[in-house]
Amino acid sequence: MNLDHPTTAPAIRVSASAQPYPRHRLALLRHGWAQRRFGVVLLALALALVMPAQAASHRVVVYEDGNGNGQRDDAETGLAGVKLVLNERVLVLTDAEGRAMLPARGRDTIALVKPPGYAVPLREDGLPDFWRRAASVGEPLDIAFGLRRSDTSNRFEVLVFGDPQPKSLTDVDYYRRDIVEPLIGQHTARIGVSLGDIVHDDLSLYPAINAVTARLAVPWLHVAGNHDLDADAADDDSSLATFSATFGPDTFAWEEGEVVFIGLDDVIHLPGQQPAYVGGLRPAQFAFLEAYLDTVPADRLVVIALHIPLFDVDPERETFRSADRQRLFALLARFAQRLVLSAHMHSQLHYLHDAADGWTGQVPLHEYNVGATCGGFWSGLKDGDGIPDSTMADGTANGYALMRIEGSNYRLAWHPARDIHDTQIALHAPKVLRQGAWPGVSVYANVMMAMPDALVDYRIDDGPWRAMARVHEADPGMLARNLADDASDVLRGYDRAPQASVSSHLWRAPLPTNLALGEHRIQVRSDDRWRGEINAETRYRLDQAAP
Structure with missing residues (x-):
């Protein structure tokens, strides 16, 4: 995790031993924030204690940019x-005039927690303008966030x-044509978020994507x-220099309606080891979480956005450090509504943490x-538009999620890319079976x-509805893709479809097979927690055959 972030140049991370705030002083700042009834007065006292006489200081003002011209006019408060x-x-509040003064110690980054009911402007590159970074060590910044x-409605989409x-x-270009262009002018989202692996190792692609x-x-x-790690990074502290130069703080908060979004870099870089990373959080991140979450009312929806899942994906090893998971759980426990968004697996899963996980x-x-x-890493057979199939290893179509917020409640939906039917259940069944054959062939519903x-x-x-059995198997549609790749004498795509994995x-x-000869309809239904009943159907045929 970057402790210091650049705006235009690669970051130099501050190691734990070189942090500009001694531990007792950082604790004092957290304590000052926690005692909210003393407000800005106690915070100002805390800051005064960490700022030696004649120290250079960052000066920040946050104002309402009424005319949206990007500069503070005389009448703007x-x-x-x-x-x-x-x-x-380190967390501080602006005073009655929207001002704050912060000590300038290193190559410092100052970020705004966007308050609800306000919008930040977008930079020339389209990214939200909510952070600044000093160009050199100790350089004082003079910042105006307008x-x-x-929209103050607590109903919105993400x-x-x-x-x-x-x-x-x-x-x-696949990303442009498959995901983004079909959404242009068709969505009503207020914000968006990408959950890591913005690119695949080639960080020079950041401007293009x-x-x-x-x-x-x-705002994205x-x-x-x-x-997204720098390949030549010698340690975890310096591993996100390029990412931070582009996107700003890798740990941040954003407030929208009655929802708090917290982004966390949870990739601990372990150069020279295999694997070269593990999921987890760092002491400075917990310092931020403790200070910030103490300011959030317990009835807010807290959304944690990270890359590596909190659950362990490999039974043979710890893929997310259990001590960090328990510490995060303790901070989230007081909130009635909370949601974790993760990615990384190139499959789809809803995981409910319970007592067995320490929740x-x-x-x-x-x-x-x-x-x-x-999806499956932009792989597989291309369609008529020249875009790879890219179905994931568990049989989930590539696409995007949409989160609908109503107050502090959320609803989730998955939308397969460029699918006019918005398929929610993918069916796999044989086209034809022999009438009277042993009924050992199945229909599968993903x-x-x-x-x-x-x-x-x-x-x-029109027969009776019967229960299907949940199975832990590979999706037969993905197995069929794998077998077709194996059987082909020529490459069917630039990259093969991913190897089928067990679907959850x-x-x-x-x-x-004891029905009349001819075609028969298969109908499948399920209750989606947020959409209600979802359906799919396909057909198979029964034919006669001689021995």
Whole structure:
């Protein structure tokens, strides 16, 4: 995690031993914030204690930019009580005039926590303008953040992209045509977020992919992934220099309506080891979380956005440090509504953390492990538009998620890319069976957004509805793609479809063969937690055959 971030040049991270704020002084700042009844007075006292006489200081003003011209005019007033974050760990409030003074110690980054009811302007590159960074060590900044009043409704939408991950400009073009262009002018989202692996190791692609995403014309937040690391970084502290130069703080907060969005870099870089990273959080991130969450009312919806899932994905090893997970759980426990958004897996899963995971809340903590925008890494057979199929290894179509917010409640939906039918259940069944054959061949239903307690039914023609059995198997559609790649004498695509993996949302049921000759309809239904009943259908035929 970067402690210091650049605006235009690569970051130099500050190691734990070289932090500009001794531990007791950082604790004092957190304590000053926690005692909110003393407000700005106690915060000012705390800051005075960490600022030696004659020290250089950053001067910040946050004001309402009434005419949106990007500069403060005489009649435009300061905004009091706006939260500012110094180097992702020190939290302060603006005073009654919208001003704050912060000590200049290192190559400091100052970020704004966007308050609800206001909008930040977009920079020339389309990214939200909510942070600044000193160009050199100790350089004092003079910052003016101009905010405009915006929609105050607590009903809004958020676009969520997991792993866009282009490897080349060709992949950026797939992203443009497959994901972004179909959304232009068709969505009503207020903000968007990408959950890491913005690119696939080639960080020079950042400007190209940002130019595409910016066409959606909403503030877009970015979380770092393991493929966003600087390849030559010697340690974790310096591993996100390029990412931070582009996107700003890798730990941030953003307030919209009755929702708090917190982005966290949870990729701990371990150079020289295999694997070269592990999921986890750092002491400075916990310092920020403790200070910031103490300012958030318990009835707010807290959304944690990160890349590596909190659950362990490999039974043989710890993929997210358990001590960090428990510490995060403790900070989230007091909130009635919370949601974790993760990515990384290039599959889709709803995980409910409970007592077995160390979660102590009265209801499980919902983690939505979002499918990848790039799906199976922009791989597979191309369609008539020259765009790869890119279905994920678990059979989930590539696409994007949409989160609908109503107050402090959320609703989730997955939208397959360029799918005019918005398919929610992918079916796989044989085209023809022999009448009277042993009924051992099944129809499979891949219910892409199924929760752990989901039920799926099917029926043949107008017969009775019967329960399908949830199975932990590979999606047969993906297996078919793998076999077709194996059997082909020529390459069917630039990259093969990913090897089929066990799906967490797959159901199976046997197809009867004792029906009349001819075609029969298969109907499948399930109750989606947020959409209600969803349906799919296909057909198979019964023929006669001689021995």
